[in-house]
Amino acid sequence: MxxxxxxxxxxxxxxxxxxxxxxxxxxxxxxxxxxxxxxxxxxxxxxxxxxxxxxxxxxxxxxxxxxxxxxxxxxxxxxxxxxxxxxxxxxxxxxxxxxxxxxxxxxxxxxxxxxxxxxxxxxxxxxxxxxxxxxxxxxxxxxxxxxxxxxxxxxxxxxxxxxxIDSSRLHSIDVPESDIGAHFGMLLENEEGSDVTFNVRGVKFHAHKLVLAARSPEFESEFLNGMEEDNREIVVVDMEPKVFKALLHFIYTDNLIEDEEFSVTSSSCMPSLSDKLAAKLLAAADKYGLARLALMCESVLCKDVSVNSVANILALADRFSAMDLKSVCLKFAAENLVAVMETDGFELLKENCPLLQSELLKTVAGTEEELSGGGKSRSVWAQFSDGGDTTDRRRHNWEDVGERGQSLWVQSSDGGDARGMSPGQEG
CATH class of the missing domain: 2.60.210.10 (Apoptosis, Tumor Necrosis Factor Receptor Associated Protein 2; Chain A)
Structure with a gap:
C-alpha cells in the first residue's frame, strides 16, 4: 500500500x-x-x-x-x-x-x-x-x-x-536617452530628401517642409496653406546666414547650436547686444513661433545682465515679448537704479520706451517695499507733475502709476543728492 x-x-x-x-x-x-x-x-x-x-x-x-x-x-x-x-x-x-x-x-x-x-x-x-x-x-x-x-x-x-529599498535593480534594463535629435540633425546635415531651399543672402540651406511645418506655426502656414509646389527656393532677406543656420539646427535637434557666444559671459571682447547671436536668434524665435528657442535665448542673455547692459536687454526683451528675461531686467534695474540711471542705455530707454519706464517705476516701488522690510536704507519717492513745490516729495500709492505723469527720485543713505527720472504722460 x-x-x-x-x-x-x-x-x-x-x-x-x-x-x-x-x-x-x-x-x-x-x-x-x-x-x-x-x-x-x-x-x-x-x-x-x-x-x-x-x-x-x-x-x-x-x-x-x-x-x-x-x-x-x-x-x-x-x-x-x-x-x-x-x-x-x-x-x-x-x-x-x-x-x-x-x-x-x-x-x-x-x-x-x-x-x-x-x-x-x-x-x-x-x-x-x-x-x-x-x-x-x-x-x-x-x-x-x-x-x-x-x-x-x-x-x-x-x-x-x-x-x-530597491527591488527593481535586481532585474532591470537600461534604456538609453532619446537620440531622435541626433537622427534629425543628420537629416539636416546630409540634406537627404530635402524639398525646399532657403537663399539667405546668397547662402543656400536645404531643408524639409514637413519637419519645419511640424515645429513652427509660421512654416506650417507657409508650406501647408499657401505655397506653390514648384516654388522650391525661398529668399530670406531679414536674417543673417549664421542666424538662420542656428535656427534650423534648433528646429531639427531641439538644441542650441554649438557656439562660443552661448558659453562665454559678457566681457570687453564680446560683441555688442545688437550683434550677439542670442539676440538675433531671439528675434528669429519670435518670428517663427518657437517658444522653447526663445526661452533658451533668454537664458543666455540673462547671464549678460549688468548695470551697463540691462537697459538695452530690457528693451530687447520687451520688443520680442521675452517675459522671463524682462522680469529679470526690471528687478535688476530696480535694485541697482542709481547706477543704471547713469548709463547711456538708460537715456535711450527714457527717449524711446516711456511705457517701459512706467513698468520700472512699479518694479522699483515693489523693490522699495522689500528693502524697507529688510531694513535697507534706500528711499524711493514719487514726484508728480500735477503742481506743488518740487521739494514736497511724497510717498505714493503705486497702484495708480501710469494714470498721470510722475518722476522717480532715489535718495541714497550716504546723504548724496537725489536723482530723478520722468517717464512722461501715458495716453
Whole structure:
C-alpha cells in the first residue's frame, strides 16, 4: 500500500535590497580680482551661486582673509555650506583648487574613494559647513600657479547620501536617452530628401517642409496653406546666414547650436547686444513661433545682465515679448537704479520706451517695499507733475502709476543728492 504525501505548491521566492549610494553633482567657482577681495576682513566670505545636488542647495564660501581670527589672515579658508533647509543631511565632499599652470598639480581634498572612520559628514541645519580654515597659506598661494591673471578657480563636488529599498535593480534594463535629435540633425546635415531651399543672402540651406511645418506655426502656414509646389527656393532677406543656420539646427535637434557666444559671459571682447547671436536668434524665435528657442535665448542673455547692459536687454526683451528675461531686467534695474540711471542705455530707454519706464517705476516701488522690510536704507519717492513745490516729495500709492505723469527720485543713505527720472504722460 502506497502513501501519498501532500506537497506544498511551489512559491516563487521574492527579494529586495536596501541600497545606499550618493547622488553627485559639481560646481565650478571662478574668483576674478583676487587681490581686490583681500582685506574684506577675517570671517567674511565670497559666496558662489547656489547649486543643487541631491535635492538640496549648496554654496562655496571663500574667505580671502581666513575664517579663523587666530590665524591673522595667514591662510585663505574654503568651505561648502548647506544653503537650503535640511536636517541631518549626510554627504561626501571634494574641494579642488585648480592649478592653472602647465603641471596640472591641483590641490585636492576629497572624501570620495577612501575609507572614512565615521562615515559621511552630517550637516544638521541650513548654514552648516564643511571645509578648511587653513586651506592654503596666503603667501604660498599668491606666488603659485593656482593664481593666474588675478584669478582663482575652485571646483566643488558634493555627494549626497540617499538610501532606498530597491527591488527593481535586481532585474532591470537600461534604456538609453532619446537620440531622435541626433537622427534629425543628420537629416539636416546630409540634406537627404530635402524639398525646399532657403537663399539667405546668397547662402543656400536645404531643408524639409514637413519637419519645419511640424515645429513652427509660421512654416506650417507657409508650406501647408499657401505655397506653390514648384516654388522650391525661398529668399530670406531679414536674417543673417549664421542666424538662420542656428535656427534650423534648433528646429531639427531641439538644441542650441554649438557656439562660443552661448558659453562665454559678457566681457570687453564680446560683441555688442545688437550683434550677439542670442539676440538675433531671439528675434528669429519670435518670428517663427518657437517658444522653447526663445526661452533658451533668454537664458543666455540673462547671464549678460549688468548695470551697463540691462537697459538695452530690457528693451530687447520687451520688443520680442521675452517675459522671463524682462522680469529679470526690471528687478535688476530696480535694485541697482542709481547706477543704471547713469548709463547711456538708460537715456535711450527714457527717449524711446516711456511705457517701459512706467513698468520700472512699479518694479522699483515693489523693490522699495522689500528693502524697507529688510531694513535697507534706500528711499524711493514719487514726484508728480500735477503742481506743488518740487521739494514736497511724497510717498505714493503705486497702484495708480501710469494714470498721470510722475518722476522717480532715489535718495541714497550716504546723504548724496537725489536723482530723478520722468517717464512722461501715458495716453
Amino acid at each position: 502506497f502513501s501519498h504525501r501532500h506537497k506544498s505548491p511551489l512559491v516563487s521566492p521574492s527579494s529586495s535590497r536596501f541600497v545606499t549610494e550618493t547622488v553627485n553633482g559639481s560646481h565650478n567657482f571662478v574668483i576674478k580680482g583676487y587681490s581686490l577681495a583681500k582685506g574684506i576682513g577675517v570671517g567674511k566670505h565670497i559666496a558662489s551661486e547656489t547649486f543643487t545636488v541631491g535635492g538640496f542647495q549648496w554654496a562655496i564660501y571663500f574667505y580671502p582673509d581666513g575664517k579663523n581670527p587666530e590665524d591673522n589672515s595667514a591662510y585663505v579658508s574654503v568651505f561648502i555650506a548647506l544653503a537650503s533647509e535640511g536636517t541631518d543631511v549626510r554627504a561626501l565632499f571634494e574641494l579642488t583648487l585648480v592649478d592653472q599652470g602647465t603641471h596640472g598639480k591641483h590641490k585636492v581634498h576629497s572624501h570620495f574613494d577612501r575609507s572614512l572612520e565615521s562615515g559621511p559628514y552630517t550637516l544638521k541645519y541650513r548654514g552648516s559647513m564643511w571645509g578648511y580654515k587653513r586651506f592654503f597659506r596666503r603667501t604660498m598661494l599668491e606666488s603659485s600657479t593656482f593664481l593666474k591673471d588675478d584669478c582663482l578657480k575652485l571646483n566643488c563636488t558634493v555627494g549626497v547620501v540617499v538610501s532606498a
